[in-house]
Amino acid sequence: MNSRSRAHSFKSAVNSNKETELNTQSLIFELGSTEKSGVDIENCEFSSNLIGESLRNKKIGLPGLSEPEAIRYFVNLSKKNYSIDEGIYPLGSCTMKHNPRLNEKLARLDGFANLHPLQPVNTIQGVLELMFELSKNLLEITGMEAVALSPAAGAQGELCGILAIKQALENKRENRSKILVPDSAHGTNPSTAALCGYEIESVPSNPSGRINLDILIEKLNDKVAALMLTNPNTCGLFENDILKIAEEVHKRGAYLYCDGANFNAIVGKVKPSSLGIDAMHLNLHKTFSTPHGGGGPGSGPVVVSKQLSSFLPVPMIKKINDKFEIIENENKNTNSFGRLKAFHGQVGMFIRAYSYILSHGSDGLKQVAEDAVLNANYIQSKLKEHLTVKYPGFCMHEVLFDDQFLKGTEVSTLDFAKAMIDKGIHPMTIYFPLIASGAMLTEPTETESKKDLDNFCEKIIDLAKKAKEGNRNLFSSSPTKAVLGRLNETAAARDLILTYSE
Ligand SMILES: *Cc1c(COP(=O)(O)O)cnc(C)c1O
Numbered sequence: 001m002n003s004r005s006r007a008h009s010f011k012s013a014v015n016s017n018k019e020t021e022l023n024t025q026s027l028i029f030e031l032g033s034t035e036k037s038g039v040d041i042e043n044c045e046f047s048s049n050l051i052g053e054s055l056r057n058k059k060i061g062l063p064g065l066s067e068p069e070a071i072r073y074f075v076n077l078s079k080k081n082y083s084i085d086e087g088i089y090p091l092g093s094c095t096m097k098h099n100p101r102l103n104e105k106l107a108r109l110d111g112f113a114n115l116h117p118l119q120p121v122n123t124i125q126g127v128l129e130l131m132f133e134l135s136k137n138l139l140e141i142t143g144m145e146a147v148a149l150s151p152a153a154g155a156q157g158e159l160c161g162i163l164a165i166k167q168a169l170e171n172k173r174e175n176r177s178k179i180l181v182p183d184s185a186h187g188t189n190p191s192t193a194a195l196c197g198y199e200i201e202s203v204p205s206n207p208s209g210r211i212n213l214d215i216l217i218e219k220l221n222d223k224v225a226a227l228m229l230t231n232p233n234t235c236g237l238f239e240n241d242i243l244k245i246a247e248e249v250h251k252r253g254a255y256l257y258c259d260g261a262n263f264n265a266i267v268g269k270v271k272p273s274s275l276g277i278d279a280m281h282l283n284l285h286k287t288f289s290t291p292h293g294g295g296g297p298g299s300g301p302v303v304v305s306k307q308l309s310s311f312l313p314v315p316m317i318k319k320i321n322d323k324f325e326i327i328e329n330e331n332k333n334t335n336s337f338g339r340l341k342a343f344h345g346q347v348g349m350f351i352r353a354y355s356y357i358l359s360h361g362s363d364g365l366k367q368v369a370e371d372a373v374l375n376a377n378y379i380q381s382k383l384k385e386h387l388t389v390k391y392p393g394f395c396m397h398e399v400l401f402d403d404q405f406l407k408g409t410e411v412s413t414l415d416f417a418k419a420m421i422d423k424g425i426h427p428m429t430i431y432f433p434l435i436a437s438g439a440m441l442t443e444p445t446e447t448e449s450k451k452d453l454d455n456f457c458e459k460i461i462d463l464a465k466k467a468k469e470g471n472r473n474l475f476s477s478s479p480t481k482a483v484l485g486r487l488n489e490t491a492a493a494r495d496l497i498l499t500y501s502e
Pocket residue numbers: 093094153154155156186188189230234259261262283298299300
């Protein structure tokens with residue numbers, strides 16, 4: 001597609017605030033030319049039959065730019081984005097916290113950064129030791145029996161956990177076809193269950209925002225393989241009946257899978273093993289602060305109880321006579337379901353998470369949870385007179401508002417979120433969880449200061465007042481200060497342009 005038609009289809013999805021700037025936003029391939037290079041390479045006189053003439057002279061399609069052109073291109077692109085390094089990023093259910101630079105420094109150490117996954121095992125003893133120690137730490141923090149480090153994100157962690165459960169059931173010759181999922185669950189939970197071939201049954205929440213225990217008990221039978229429960233759940237509430245839930249699930253021979261995305265609220269305070277959990281993923285990019293979203297790959301190690309420990313995927317790292325070994329193949333003695341992804345997982349994230357854990361220590365991790373919960377409750381108490389809290393009372397690390405406070409204003413949750421952008425703050429998670437009308441799920445995390453929380457709350461209060469005063473236009477035209485105006489989100493999602501060709 002040529003640049004003109006590309007720019008045209010990009011424009012059709014947006015209402016640009018800065019037309020000219022958008023129109024001149026080219027792809028790096030459009031800026032570069034084959035005559036230019038950022039480095040001075042001598043003419044190659046080397047000739048070899050190993051590399052055929054035609055291959056050596058073939059264009060490989062890299063854009064040729066000088067170094068300053070390349071740097072300016074990426075720096076200018078990055079300035080169009082909002083990031084955690086600029087200000088609060090209060091996405092509920094997402095734990096977008098500061099990435100300590102110490103972790104970055106350690107991940108960039110030559111000995112780690114220049115490793116190749118196919119190096120001989122005796123040359124990578126250091127990183128294997130780090131992964132081994134990280135595993136021990138994650139098991140200590142969760143109280144669980146075994147861990148698989150390889151899953152690439154929370155969603156793949158869920159897949160790993162449910163495949164291990166499926167394998168365990170098959171091993172017992174039990175034919176179970178259903179997975180129960182609460183109606184407040186993240187979409188990845190039912191997706192995981194479906195991908196593993198299970199039927200999904202939704203369990204409603206009770207008026208306090210927790211799973212309805214009576215209905216759960218009614219739905220539990222010998223066809224149920226597992227319950228996938230998030231704790232604290234996506235309404236920012238601790239499932240107080242967790243012990244009873246685990247007991248009932250186990251009584252029917254099913255497993256309790258915990259979606260650990262919200263572990264930030266309880267890390268260092270409660271060990272999941274003491275809650276009757278059989279398998280749980282940890283999002284290193286949430287709880288353990290490794291970069292998130294566009295900033296870096298995710299990482300979703302899965303911890304499991306003793307009964308499930310032999311069903312985890314390979315590779316596994318074992319210490320044998322003071323040497324670290326990679327168990328690559330499904331050893332005959334184990335029931336491993338196989339391999340989930342290439343190589344060992346997101347090693348750069350393991351280094352960052354290990355650094356995070358060691359630099360905090362057990363007292364520091366506990367304080368993470370306490371401060372995260374304190375900050376969310378601070379926001380709740382400052383905003384509760386201005387917005388509407390879906391489930392009033394103390395919350396955990398995030399607070400769920402709904403759109404009742406906007407009733408009669410003709411301002412929607414989406415309008416409100418867009419107006420936040422013009423105030424210089426990133427919106428919270430909106431329209432999730434689905435059980436709250438026009439949900440605004442707000443998670444400040446522990447890394448925000450009181451001053452920043454006050455500033456955030458002041459801006460929200462100001463917007464809430466403006467909405468109630470009938471200032472509709474201000475909302476329907478927002479954002480006006482961002483690079484792009486109101487997106488046609490349907491077109492933006494359906495009319496994707498993911499490839500570039502000349
Ligand atoms: C983030 C999240 C997930 C998915 O995790 P990824 O790492 O994004 O794949 C699942 N469940 C909940 C509750 C989440 O917040």
